[in-house]
Amino acid sequence: MNNPREIIIAIDAMGGDLAPSAVINGAFQASKKIPKIKFIFFGNKMKITSLLKKKNLLNISEIVHTNQIITNDVKPTDALKKFRKSSMFQAIDSVKSGVSNAIVSGGNTGALMVISTVLMKTINGINRPAIATMFPTKKSETVMLDLGANVDCDEKNFLDFAIMGKVFSKTVLGIKKPKIGLLNIGSEILKGSEVVQLAAKRLSKEKNIDFHGFVEGNDIPMGIVDVVVTDGFTGNIALKIAEGTSELYTSYLKKTFNDNLYSKFAFIISLPVIKSLWNKVNPGKYNGAMFLGLNGIVVKSHGRSDADGFSNAISVAYDLCINNFNEKIISDIKKIFK
Amino acid sequence: MNNPREIIIAIDAMGGDLAPSAVINGAFQASKKIPKIKFIFFGNKMKITSLLKKKNLLNISEIVHTNQIITNDVKPTDALKKFRKSSMFQAIDSVKSGVSNAIVSGGNTGALMVISTVLMKTINGINRPAIATMFPTKKSETVMLDLGANVDCDEKNFLDFAIMGKVFSKTVLGIKKPKIGLLNIGSEILKGSEVVQLAAKRLSKEKNIDFHGFVEGNDIPMGIVDVVVTDGFTGNIALKIAEGTSELYTSYLKKTFNDNLYSKFAFIISLPVIKSLWNKVNPGKYNGAMFLGLNGIVVKSHGRSDADGFSNAISVAYDLCINNFNEKIISDIKKIFK
Numbered sequence: 001m002n003n004p005r006e007i008i009i010a011i012d013a014m015g016g017d018l019a020p021s022a023v024i025n026g027a028f029q030a031s032k033k034i035p036k037i038k039f040i041f042f043g044n045k046m047k048i049t050s051l052l053k054k055k056n057l058l059n060i061s062e063i064v065h066t067n068q069i070i071t072n073d074v075k076p077t078d079a080l081k082k083f084r085k086s087s088m089f090q091a092i093d094s095v096k097s098g099v100s101n102a103i104v105s106g107g108n109t110g111a112l113m114v115i116s117t118v119l120m121k122t123i124n125g126i127n128r129p130a131i132a133t134m135f136p137t138k139k140s141e142t143v144m145l146d147l148g149a150n151v152d153c154d155e156k157n158f159l160d161f162a163i164m165g166k167v168f169s170k171t172v173l174g175i176k177k178p179k180i181g182l183l184n185i186g187s188e189i190l191k192g193s194e195v196v197q198l199a200a201k202r203l204s205k206e207k208n209i210d211f212h213g214f215v216e217g218n219d220i221p222m223g224i225v226d227v228v229v230t231d232g233f234t235g236n237i238a239l240k241i242a243e244g245t246s247e248l249y250t251s252y253l254k255k256t257f258n259d260n261l262y263s264k265f266a267f268i269i270s271l272p273v274i275k276s277l278w279n280k281v282n283p284g285k286y287n288g289a290m291f292l293g294l295n296g297i298v299v300k301s302h303g304r305s306d307a308d309g310f311s312n313a314i315s316v317a318y319d320l321c322i323n324n325f326n327e328k329i330i331s332d333i334k335k336i337f338k
Numbered sequence: 339m340n341n342p343r344e345i346i347i348a349i350d351a352m353g354g355d356l357a358p359s360a361v362i363n364g365a366f367q368a369s370k371k372i373p374k375i376k377f378i379f380f381g382n383k384m385k386i387t388s389l390l391k392k393k394n395l396l397n398i399s400e401i402v403h404t405n406q407i408i409t410n411d412v413k414p415t416d417a418l419k420k421f422r423k424s425s426m427f428q429a430i431d432s433v434k435s436g437v438s439n440a441i442v443s444g445g446n447t448g449a450l451m452v453i454s455t456v457l458m459k460t461i462n463g464i465n466r467p468a469i470a471t472m473f474p475t476k477k478s479e480t481v482m483l484d485l486g487a488n489v490d491c492d493e494k495n496f497l498d499f500a501i502m503g504k505v506f507s508k509t510v511l512g513i514k515k516p517k518i519g520l521l522n523i524g525s526e527i528l529k530g531s532e533v534v535q536l537a538a539k540r541l542s543k544e545k546n547i548d549f550h551g552f553v554e555g556n557d558i559p560m561g562i563v564d565v566v567v568t569d570g571f572t573g574n575i576a577l578k579i580a581e582g583t584s585e586l587y588t589s590y591l592k593k594t595f596n597d598n599l600y601s602k603f604a605f606i607i608s609l610p611v612i613k614s615l616w617n618k619v620n621p622g623k624y625n626g627a628m629f630l631g632l633n634g635i636v637v638k639s640h641g642r643s644d645a646d647g648f649s650n651a652i653s654v655a656y657d658l659c660i661n662n663f664n665e666k667i668i669s670d671i672k673k674i675f676k
Contacts (some may be wrong), residue, residue, distance in 0.1 A: 011412075027673070028402070050361045053379070085626065114578070121454050124616040125343060134674065136586065137586070138586060138589055148523050151523070151530060183575060185486050185570070185571055185574040186574075188401075192489060192571065193489050193490065193571060216574075216575075216578050217574070217575040217576070217577065217578025217579040217580075217582060218579070218581050218582035218585070219582070220579065220582060221582035221583055221585065221586035222582060222585075222586075225586050230575075232523070233523055233530065233531060233572065234571065234572055234575055236523040236524075236554075236555070237521060237523060237554075237555040237568075237572055237576055238555070238575055238576065238579045239555065239556050240555025240556040241555040241556070241558065241559075241579045241580050241583070242555075242579050243555070244556035244557070244558060244559035244585055245559055245579070245580045245583040245587075246559060246583055246587055247556070247560075248474065248476060248559035248560075249583075249584055249587045251476055253591075320350045335597060
């Protein structure tokens with residue numbers, strides 16, 4: 001494959017709180033940044049057409065009309081069985097069948113994971129897919145995975161996550177030799193669970209991985225490592241605690257600035273900065289989450305994403321495609337298990 | 339026992355980065371708020387005496403001279419065996435032998451947990467002690483436990499944590515009917531680990547507990563429940579992620595305010611507010627952590643605590659004593675297992 005080549009992104013136009021308008025505005029923004037991108041939009045043809053016309057996107061877009069929408073209250077197993085004609089299912093199927101290179105959706109996370117896994121299957125050598133996102137840090141960004149796809153993990157899963165995180169860090173973030181950290185508790189009383197100990201032993205043996213060792217929760221925002229590996233239970237809670245804490249901080253900040261006239265003045269000055277801050281500190285909100293380890297690129301945009309969020313999610317999907325992310329994972333796995 | 343009665347707090351004067359001065363200044367602050375409090379300080383007699391003189395605290399204080407200090411790099415098992423003459427060990431022993439009502443230390447967390455557990459033993463009916471702290475929320479504060487004493491937990495442990503959290507919320511925070519939440523991931527793909535499912539069943543059966551059900555990471559800062567129960571692995575990581583995120587937010591905030599002249603002006607105005615904010619949002623930093631479930635009150639002040647932090651930790655220890663916290667736990671356990 002030659003670069004820059006044309007990349008086709010399948011877009012679930014009906015997924016997300018502000019769909020389809022925020023989705024299409026996001027696609028518009030992405031198209032301004034990325035020259036050789038094309039879209040296939042899945043959803044209500046009439047609505048999509050009218051929005052695409054406004055943004056003058058019809059020349060780089062196809063539309064596949066779908067009637068069903070998988071809302072957030074649909075169970076993933078039901079989504080798989082009963083929503084085959086939905087915008088999300090059809091968009092995933094378009095990647096599976098090779099028509100599109102990647103799918104971006106702001107819809108039901110569980111449904112997206114289950115349908116993607118069943119349709120695309122995992123990459124040869126990867127036991128289970130993982131959800132990854134970029135955590136903001138003092139230095140720049142850290143990749144963290146898994147964030148909820150796997151509750152119980154064994155050493156092999158942790159190793160898979162480390163490989164996928166490393167390749168992501170290298171290809172998308174441009175880190176030459178990403179440092180991998182394994183999330184653990186630092187207390188000397190007990191040094192974490194047995195599986196974390198086993199995973200550490202396994203990771204430290206692998207020559208193709210620059211294993212830093214254990215990291216603690218507060219090491220992540222400090223940017224101590226480039227990739228943080230953890231099980232989906234811990235990762236999901238870590239992500240949501242970080243999201244909740246930054247929301248809490250923002251709400252305190254607003255309250256504090258409303259305390260008196262002086263601080264109100266300060267607030268008016270700093271409002272745009274505070275808003276940008278929030279997006280910066282709040283992980284997941286900005287770039288969405290990547291489902292790694294599948295035979296296809298799947299990017300989940302945050303359900304509450306605006307056009308900026310969708311644009312960023314599309315950019316991430318594009319970067320994964322253009323940098324041959326999956327091919328590089330396959331090659332890394334071959335090196336490790338040769 | 340009649341209230342208000344005299345409460346004697348054993349103070350590890352040598353524990354914490356700013357010990358002994360911040361410790362004694364904290365005790366001074368606490369003595370201004372609490373009339374019937376007395377202290378026994380364990381540590382270097384000369385240093386302590388000179389600091390106590392300055393603060394005019396000699397009349398309500400005793401000093402027990404100790405030579406050994408358990409630094410943060412000492413392993414808990416070594417602390418137990420080789421540091422019997424340390425300020426921390428002697429302070430704990432003073433509670434065990436009934437001379438003091440509670441101990442406050444800003445020293446090595448693991449050592450404090452191991453020595454306290456071995457010396458005091460767990461309350462009859464409680465299988466394992468837990469580390470608890472107060473998480474700041476949009477509404478006020480939420481008690482969260484365990485934060486690192488137990489990596490692997492069974493349903494009984496979760497039930498113990500729920501009882502202890504409930505009693506803490508009632509007696510110290512004055513919540514009449516505390517709502518208990520069990521930390522889990524909300525994804526529909528997998529509904530958390532097996533033990534969390536079993537714990538939920540067990541908790542929902544208990545009439546003496548107002549079980550709200552599962553909560554997610556972002557529900558904690560929103561104040562959805564009064565008590566959050568989790569295993570020590572998840573809890574420790576949650577706590578440290580929250581600490582790290584608020585530190586990151588503060589550092590971004592400072593950087594943002596330094597961007598231009600206007601925002602620098604805004605920063606000067608809001609600096610004291612931002613500092614108070616940081617303490618408010620950063621869990622653990624302000625009040626320290628309580629070791630619950632032992633036959634004695636143990637409060638761990640943050641290692642980096644200043645006098646305010648120590649004063650708050652002493653207040654928490656006092657509140658636990660004066661409200662007969664342990665007696666109430668024993669009575670609750672009897673009700674549940676009668």
